[in-house]
Amino acid sequence: MNLILDRDEIREAVYRAIERARQLSLDETGLAHEESTVLLGGGTVLDSMGVVNFVVALEDELSSASEQPLNLVDVLSSPAAQAKRISTVGELIDFLYRLNAE
Secondary structure (H helix, E strand, O other): OOOOOOHHHHHHHHHHHHHHHHHHOOOOOOOOOOOOOEOOOOOOOOOHHHHHHHHHHHHHHHHHHHOOOOOHHHHHOOHHHHHHOOOEHHHHHHHHHHHHHO
């Protein structure tokens, strides 16, 4: 993955995706714009459809910001992502940034 985005740009894309997922959700609370916010596992406010909406929105946001196509499902199901066990917004941002730098 080579998006040529810095960490701040990735973080802003993640936060925009959170907003888009929140707009599609019936739950008004949604995800907070904090790196400690839990995305997956215990403590998350996302149901399965919320996760799908977030991933689709994030893929779109990252592709748009980098002006390059991206298959985020492939990235997040890769052995590197599985080994990292991403559960929070900050962990996702760090993972995408490190992967981007490779």
